[in-house]
Amino acid sequence: MIKLEKYTGRTVTIIYMNRQNGFTKRRIKILAVDGDKVRAFCHDRRAPRTFLLDSILAVEPVPRRRAVV
Numbered sequence: 001m002i003k004l005e006k007y008t009g010r011t012v013t014i015i016y017m018n019r020q021n022g023f024t025k026r027r028i029k030i031l032a033v034d035g036d037k038v039r040a041f042c043h044d045r046r047a048p049r050t051f052l053l054d055s056i057l058a059v060e061p062v063p064r065r066r067a068v069v
């Protein structure tokens with residue numbers, strides 16, 4: 001099982017298996033991990049979403065932007 005708690009507050013890219021057993025790639029900001037659910041803001045859908053933790057197949061953190069001085 002993937003540990004997503006460490007990404008709370010960060011934007012990540014996930015590979016997710018939906019209810020129709022199709023695969024989707026989403027860019028989300030993880031708001032909270034509650035048991036077997038991940039509450040997030042989906043940048044692709046521009047809306048809050050809940051994902052089942054067991055259906056998230058891969059996670060890649062999006063690099064943080066550096067401040068321009």
